[in-house]
Amino acid sequence: MAEMTIADAPAPAPAAGGIMRRLNVVTGLLAGLVLAGIGWAISHATLQNGTYGSDQVTCITLVCWLVGFLAGIGAFVGPVRWLAGKDLTEDERLFLAGKDQGVGRYFRFTTDHKVVGIQYLVVGMALFFVGGMLAMMIRTDLLTPGSKLFGLQTYNSVVGLHGIIMIIATIVMVTGPFGNFIMPLMIGARGEAFPRLNALSFWLLVSVVPVLLSAAFLGGIPTGWSAYAPLADQAPPGQDAFLITIIGFAVSVALTGANLTTTAVTMRTRGLTWSRTPIFVFGVVGSAVLGLVAFPMFMSSQIFQGLDRTVGTSFYNAAGGGSVWLYQNLFWLMGHPEVYVILLPAFAAVLELTPVFCRKPLFSFRGAIVGMAGIMGLSLLVWAHHMYVSGWAPDLNGSFMLTTEMISVPTGLLILVIIGTVWRGRVWTRLPMLAVYAMLWNFVIGGITGVYLSDVPVDEAMHGSLFVTAHFHYTLMGGALTGAIAALTYWFPKMTGRMLNEKWASIGFWTAQVGFQVTFLSMFAIGLAGLPRRVGDYPPQFATGNAVATYGAYVIMIGMLIYAGALITSWIYGVPAPASPWGGKTLEWQVPTPVPLDNFEVLPVITSDFYGYGENGAGPPAVPPGRREPAEPPEPVEEPVGAQSAASQPEGSAQ
Amino acid sequence: MSDPTTVTPPPVPPASPDPRESRDRNPVGPIVLLWAGLTIVLELFAIFVPARVMGVAASTNMADIKRAVTVFSIAAAPVAALVWSIALYSLLRWRHRGPEPPTQDGPPIRGNTAVQTVWLLVSGGLCLFLLVWGLAAMQATASTASNPLVVDVTGQQWLWTFSYPAAGGVSSNVLYLPVNRPVAFDVTSEDVVHSFWIVQMGIKIDANPGEVTHIGVTPDRRGTFAVRCAELCGIYHAYMQTQVRVVSDAAFRSWLRSGGGRVTSAATHGTPQPAGARASALGGLELRRGNG
Numbered sequence: 001m002a003e004m005t006i007a008d009a010p011a012p013a014p015a016a017g018g019i020m021r022r023l024n025v026v027t028g029l030l031a032g033l034v035l036a037g038i039g040w041a042i043s044h045a046t047l048q049n050g051t052y053g054s055d056q057v058t059c060i061t062l063v064c065w066l067v068g069f070l071a072g073i074g075a076f077v078g079p080v081r082w083l084a085g086k087d088l089t090e091d092e093r094l095f096l097a098g099k100d101q102g103v104g105r106y107f108r109f110t111t112d113h114k115v116v117g118i119q120y121l122v123v124g125m126a127l128f129f130v131g132g133m134l135a136m137m138i139r140t141d142l143l144t145p146g147s148k149l150f151g152l153q154t155y156n157s158v159v160g161l162h163g164i165i166m167i168i169a170t171i172v173m174v175t176g177p178f179g180n181f182i183m184p185l186m187i188g189a190r191g192e193a194f195p196r197l198n199a200l201s202f203w204l205l206v207s208v209v210p211v212l213l214s215a216a217f218l219g220g221i222p223t224g225w226s227a228y229a230p231l232a233d234q235a236p237p238g239q240d241a242f243l244i245t246i247i248g249f250a251v252s253v254a255l256t257g258a259n260l261t262t263t264a265v266t267m268r269t270r271g272l273t274w275s276r277t278p279i280f281v282f283g284v285v286g287s288a289v290l291g292l293v294a295f296p297m298f299m300s301s302q303i304f305q306g307l308d309r310t311v312g313t314s315f316y317n318a319a320g321g322g323s324v325w326l327y328q329n330l331f332w333l334m335g336h337p338e339v340y341v342i343l344l345p346a347f348a349a350v351l352e353l354t355p356v357f358c359r360k361p362l363f364s365f366r367g368a369i370v371g372m373a374g375i376m377g378l379s380l381l382v383w384a385h386h387m388y389v390s391g392w393a394p395d396l397n398g399s400f401m402l403t404t405e406m407i408s409v410p411t412g413l414l415i416l417v418i419i420g421t422v423w424r425g426r427v428w429t430r431l432p433m434l435a436v437y438a439m440l441w442n443f444v445i446g447g448i449t450g451v452y453l454s455d456v457p458v459d460e461a462m463h464g465s466l467f468v469t470a471h472f473h474y475t476l477m478g479g480a481l482t483g484a485i486a487a488l489t490y491w492f493p494k495m496t497g498r499m500l501n502e503k504w505a506s507i508g509f510w511t512a513q514v515g516f517q518v519t520f521l522s523m524f525a526i527g528l529a530g531l532p533r534r535v536g537d538y539p540p541q542f543a544t545g546n547a548v549a550t551y552g553a554y555v556i557m558i559g560m561l562i563y564a565g566a567l568i569t570s571w572i573y574g575v576p577a578p579a580s581p582w583g584g585k586t587l588e589w590q591v592p593t594p595v596p597l598d599n600f601e602v603l604p605v606i607t608s609d610f611y612g613y614g615e616n617g618a619g620p621p622a623v624p625p626g627r628r629e630p631a632e633p634p635e636p637v638e639e640p641v642g643a644q645s646a647a648s649q650p651e652g653s654a655q
Numbered sequence: 656m657s658d659p660t661t662v663t664p665p666p667v668p669p670a671s672p673d674p675r676e677s678r679d680r681n682p683v684g685p686i687v688l689l690w691a692g693l694t695i696v697l698e699l700f701a702i703f704v705p706a707r708v709m710g711v712a713a714s715t716n717m718a719d720i721k722r723a724v725t726v727f728s729i730a731a732a733p734v735a736a737l738v739w740s741i742a743l744y745s746l747l748r749w750r751h752r753g754p755e756p757p758t759q760d761g762p763p764i765r766g767n768t769a770v771q772t773v774w775l776l777v778s779g780g781l782c783l784f785l786l787v788w789g790l791a792a793m794q795a796t797a798s799t800a801s802n803p804l805v806v807d808v809t810g811q812q813w814l815w816t817f818s819y820p821a822a823g824g825v826s827s828n829v830l831y832l833p834v835n836r837p838v839a840f841d842v843t844s845e846d847v848v849h850s851f852w853i854v855q856m857g858i859k860i861d862a863n864p865g866e867v868t869h870i871g872v873t874p875d876r877r878g879t880f881a882v883r884c885a886e887l888c889g890i891y892h893a894y895m896q897t898q899v900r901v902v903s904d905a906a907f908r909s910w911l912r913s914g915g916g917r918v919t920s921a922a923t924h925g926t927p928q929p930a931g932a933r934a935s936a937l938g939g940l941e942l943r944r945g946n947g
Contacts, residue, residue, distance in 0.1 A: 152890045224887045230864060231847040231889060318865025324848055325863070359757050364766035389850065389885075390861045391842075391868030401789050405782045412778040415738060416771065422745045423764065424682065426757035429750045437742055444738050448731040452724060455789040457796060461709075461720045461857040464850055464885030528708045528724075530854035532885045535893035583756040614760035 018092050023074035025107045025206075031072025032065045032207070039064030055309045058218060058237040062211050062244045069207040070200070074109040078196050097195065099597055109203060111195030114595055116202050117181025118495060120172055121488075123206060125564065127169035130213075132560060134162035139519075139553040142546045147536040155536035157220025157238065164212065164225040164242065168249060170476055171291070171338070172205065172256075173484045174345035179260050179284040181495055185588035185595065186278050188269025188604050193262035194255075201255035208248040215241035224534055226335075229316030229327040233308055240309060243302035250299035257288035269587075271606035278586050278610055279368050283348020286372050287341045293380065294337035301330035325392040332383035340379040342476055344372060346483030347414055350436050353490045354418055356584040357433035358425025361611035368417045374410030378403055388459045397456045404454035411447060415440070430582075431506050435486035438513050442478025446471060449524065467527025470520045478516060485509065485563070492567070493581045497594045498574030501566045508562030515555025522548040585610040682744060689740035694733045701728030710855060713876040713901065717857035719792055726788065730781060796871075800837035803871060806830070808842040810849030810862035813891035815882060825915035830882055830899040833907035837873045850886035853899055859885055874901040 043060040047053050070076065081087055088096070097112045098105030105115050106122075137158050141149040150158070184192055192198050215221050219236025232239050264285045268277060304315035305327070314320025316327045355362050362368060381403040388397050418440060427433060449471040452458050462468060492500045526545035531538055538546060580589035587610075591599055705724045712718040751757040809816045818826035830853075832838055842851050844862035852859040853872065860870040884895035902910070 147893075152893065156887070156890065156892075222890065226887075228848055228886070231887065234847065234889065318863070323865075325866075358761055359759070360761035361763050361765045363764060364771055367766065367771055389859045391863060391866065398790055398793060402786055405785050405789075409775065409778045409782055412774065413771075416774045419738060419741050420764070420767070420770065422742065422749075425745065425749055425761040426759060427745050427750045428757055429746070429752055437746065440738060440742055444735045448727075448735060451731065451785060452727055455723060455727070455785065455792075457716070457789065457792040457857070458720050458723050458727075460859045461717065461854075463859055464852070525708050528705060529710060530881065530883070532852070532883055532892075534887040537893040611765075612763070614763035 018089075018095075019077055020074050020092060020095055020109065023072065023077070023109065024104070025073060028069045028071075028073030028203070028207075032069030035068025035071075036061050036065035052310050052312060054237050055240050056311075058240040059244060059306060059310055062214070062241060065211065066204075066207050066244070066248055070203060073203055075196075075200050075203060077109075096199075097191075097597060109196075109199045111191075111199050112597065113180050113184050113192045113195070113198060114495075116198050117177045117179075119202050120176030120180060120205075121495070123202075123209070124169055124173050124176055125567075127165055127209070128173075128560075129564070131162055131165035131169055132557065134158050134165065136553060136557055138162060139550040141536060142538070143550040144547065145538055145540050145543055152536045153222055154220065156222035156224070156534070157216065159534055160221040160224045160227075160242070161212070161216065164221070164245070166476075167225060167338070168205075168212075170342045170480055170484075171253065173342075173481070174349055174487060175256060175260065175284055175287055176202075176205075177495070178280070178349060178487050178491055179256070179288075179345060182491055182588050183260065183281055183284050184263060184267070185591060185599055186281055186586050187264060187267060187272055188587050188600065188606065189263060189267040190599050190603070192259055193267060194259045197255045197259045201252045201259065204248055204252040204255070208245045208252070211241050211248065212245040215239075215245075226331060227302075227305070228331075229305060229308070229322075229324055230318075232305055233317065240306070243306045243309075246302040247299050247306075250295040250302075253291045253295045257292040260288045261285050261292070269603050269606060273606075275365075276606055276609040278352055279362060279365065280345075280348045280352040280586075282369055282372055283345045283351070286348075286376050287344040290337045290344070290376055290379065291341045294334045294341060297330050298334035298338075301327055301334070304330075325387075325390065328387055328390055328392065329383070332386045335386060336383045337379045339472075339476070340375050342480045344375065346439075346480040346487065348372070349487035349490070350439060350483045351414070351417060351421075352586070353432050353486060353582075353584075354421045354436055355611050355613060356490075356582050357428045357430065357436075358421055359428070359613045360421055360423075360425040361613055361615070363417050363420025363423065365609070365611065367413050371410040371413035371417065374413070375407060378407040378410065382407060385454060385459070388456050389463050401454055401456050405451065408447065408451060415444070430489075431500075431502050431509065432486045432490040432582075434506070435482055435489060435509065438509075439479055439482040439486065442474050442482060442516070446474030446476075446479050449474065462527065464532055465527040466523050466531050466533050469533045470523035470527055473520050473523075478520070482513075488567075490582065491588075492570070493577030494579075494588055494593055494595070496571045496574070497577055498570050498572075499577045499581065501570045501574065504566035505563055505570075508559045508564070508566055510559070511562060512556045512559025515552045515557075515559055518552030519549045519556060520552075522546075522552065585612070682748065685748075686740055686744050689744055690733070690736050693736035693740050697732035697736055698729060701725060701732050711876065711878075712855060712857070713853075713878065713880050714856040714858070714872045714874050716796060716872055717855055719795070720857040723788065723792060727785065730784065734778075734781070800871075800873065803837040803839040804833065805839050805841065806832075808840050808851050808862065809845060810842070810851060810884065810888075810895075811845040812847065812889050813884070813895040815851070815884075815895070815897050819911065819915070822911045822915075825911055827915040829897055831907055831910050831915075832874050832899060832901050833904040834874055834877050834901050836904065837871060839869065839871045842868045842870065847888050848886050849884045849888045849895065852883045852885040853880060854883060855880040856899075861886060874899075877901050877903070 040057065040061040043057045047056045047060075050056065078088060093111075095101075096110065098108070098110040098115050101108075101110075105112070106119055110116070137149065138155070141147060141155055141158075147155055180192070180198065184190075215238035218238040218241055220238045221227070221235060221242045223232045223235055223239065223242075227239070227242060264277075264281050304313070307313040308315050308317060308322075314322040316322045316324055318324065351362060351368055382400060384393065384396060384400045385404045387393075388400070418436065449467070453462055453468060453471060489500060489502075489505065492498070522545045526542045526549070527533075529542065529545070531542045531545075577593050579591065579593045582589070587604060590604070702725060705728055706721040709717075709721050709724065712721055805820055807818045807820060809818075814828060815830070816826055816828060817830045818824055840851065840860070842860050842862045843866065844864045846864060848864070849862040850859055851862050851870075856872045856874060858870050858872045860868045862868070878901055880899045880901070882897045882899050884892060888895060
């Protein structure tokens with residue numbers, strides 16, 4: 001096998017790292033392209049003329065790319081060496097962790113959780129950029145009646161690509177960067193439980209991105225991201241690219257989930273009992289566990305789809321004894337838990353930073369955990385509310401309505417935790433905290449409109465309309481993405497070693513928020529008035545609403561670009577950040593910035609939780625000594641937070 | 656909903672430029688005022704806006720749905736108003752500006768059993784109310800009338816065909832219905848999943864290949880309304896729409912006697928062929944490899 005020969009190639013250089021020293025994203029690209037070329041040549045020569053020829057060739061070529069890329073970047077070196085009885089040496093392990101490698105380690109199969117976190121952050125932002133531009137194409141096409149910008153077939157593909165890219169981006173947007181970078185620090189660990197799986201999960205994500213984008217050149221995915229059968233069975237080979245993407249991404253999610261869960265369960269430092277563990281850890285683990293349950297459903301739905309397309313099975317083909325409802329059930333068994341896979345860590349990040357900016361303990365830590373657990377449990381039992389009008393099981397609609405409406409109770413509990421924490425707090429109005437307010441606004445709207453949709457008779461009118469589109473954008477974009485922006489703004493100094501230019505970031509953030517309201521409130525209106533979603537053209541009665549939505553979308557784009565510009569320039573030119581700019585008590589703020597390779601010189605021992613604001617003597621020494629002594633004068637002289645650590649910062653930061 | 660007139664504003668301490676002093680006054684009164692004001696605004700919105708945006712109702716189903724949307728909005732308004740008024744008040748009164756963190760911590764409140772209990776009870780109660788309302792509405796819809804007019808609905812890429820089995824297979828691409836008579840639709844598809852939606856009657860059911868699904872409605876308003884496809888079904892999904900004409904019983908009968916409407920079959924359907932799609936000889940897009 002090709003990957004074996006690459007991985008097994010003898011490494012003459014005695015330098016630490018061995019073969020890994022020679023492998024990086026370029027060798028990955030080369031190996032992937034070479035193996036894909038070989039796979040294409042062989043499969044094209046032997047299979048192309050069969051009934052399912054083009055689909056078989058596409059699938060084989062793309063799988064060869066994935067295997068080749070991962071082999072070329074060194075994903076299989078560890079296992080192969082282990083099988084050969086020559087496990088990695090300590091030097092090689094340190095090399096793999098990116099020791100003393102500078103920027104190059106971001107382009108290798110690096111196992112350090114902090115490197116993986118940054119990698120996820122960058123790739124996630126790139127995905128948001130592509131997905132956002134696709135959204136702009138959609139809105140521009142819908143600016144006036146008549147599909148003018150591009151044809152309807154392209155329109156459908158753009159809608160599908162926008163959907164799946166944004167789904168992937170939102171799934172990784174909190175767990176990827178902050179789950180990987182911050183969570184191990186938070187629990188006082190030196191790394192993650194399975195460092196190589198960590199790197200594998202990231203590079204698997206990277207390797208499926210070109211597969212997904214290749215769909216655009218293989219006829220597109222004219223099915224939307226839900227890829228309902230049998231429409232997907234009619235679709236061109238772009239659909240094969242879609243299903244290979246999903247299968248690869250599901251593996252990536254599973255690896256991340258297993259890794260983060262094991263890390264949080266087994267690697268918490270001494271004294272960090274569950275009742276002292278920061279709430280963000282619970283959110284990440286909850287999301288990871290939910291993903292472990294949900295994504296195999298998506299994966300199997302796409303494997304069956306692939307079999308239907310490439311070897312002529314009839315899982316979803318009614319004429320052959322299959323059922324379209326089988327696909328819909330598998331898809332939504334993933335589809336609804338997935339919403340909470342996205343929401344939980346974003347919500348948890350918000351719960352984590354709200355006490356810091358309000359200088360108050362989390363209001364009802366247990367309530368927050370009960371809320372998350374309730375959401376996790378119920379989210380597995382609500383999937384068929386997406387199928388009220390499918391005709392699958394009308395008799396079950398009542399019970400799915402019950403579970404769906406019940407989920408508003410634990411969700412409401414999380415809202416109470418935020419509100420209770422803000423209550424009589426010292427609300428420090430920096431951007432992370434203000435983003436919490438924006439999220440609260442959006443999420444309340446998203447939640448209430450979700451209640452309408454949970455009602456079976458109302459859903460009979462609303463299902464499949466733009467009202468639904470507006471609803472889930474309010475929850476996933478207005479809620480989860482805004483929460484992720486809060487998290488990014490909060491942890492940016494720790495992760496990049498630079499302070500964010502808050503003025504420009506705020507201008508961009510609020511511009512995008514205003515545009516967001518304009519776009520999606522008008523989308524609610526035209527949805528209520530009866531415009532279906534995913535249409536490339538519409539009757540003139542919906543012209544005004546669509547035009548307003550499009551102009552709002554442009555405002556979102558401008559705001560997001562300003563925010564991204566502030567982020568990038570701050571990352572490169574920003575003021576070096578102190579170790580703890582916000583005065584947070586959790587452990588990630590107690591380590592120097594940039595974080596050393598081993599995170600902690602001495603592993604901390606925990607004696608209380610991290611929310612002891614206002615409680616004399618409680619909590620670990622969270623802020624530099626001398627600050628916030630119990631008996632403070634009413635008007636103390638304010639000294640810069642973390643002044644001491646700031647002074648000791650080296651000039652070069654992580655970036 | 657709270658009555659703003661019963662609220663006594665708390666004594667205002669001497670005006671102070673320092674927000675930290677005013678921070679400690681009792682916040683309940685002003686928040687209740689904010690809440691009441693915001694609730695009134697949202698209630699007005701709830702009562703007048705959503706149902707109006709939804710347009711005319713051409714069946715009791717749709718009238719019920721509009722009422723449900725209004726009632727849910729009315730029930731949700733105080734909840735949203737409460738969250739937002741506390742948030743707004745905290746931003747106005749408790750904020751700390753500037754580049755440095757607040758020098759004092761807030762009160763160490765780690766929870767409040769009474770507040771949490773009330774919150775859970777109220778949200779549970781609202782949830783129960785929604786459930787009962789929804790189940791009652793479903794029950795009303797499910798009770799099928801006797802002697803309905805049966806209409807077979809067939810979706811295919813990208814048109815609807817309606818046929819009337821009781822009238823000897825009269826069929827049409829425009830749906831004709833007599834006013835005030837219960838109709839039972841038997842819905843199926845010839846190719847992919849479509850969704851049969853009569854917008855102003857508030858009914859929708861998927862048209863699935865190989866299955867027949869059912870939905871019923873009683874049109875109670877004469878006029879012409881939109882039938883749309885609500886499930887992405889391929890390139891011309893946006894144009895898979897037709898009309899339903901609700902007419903008097905006499906007009907309906909004479910329309911049936913005249914043999915119904917001109918039927919467009921897939922073979923004569925005038926939509927241009929999509930370039931990238933795999934079209935069958937019939938012109939419609941069939942499953943490219945039906946095994947049956």
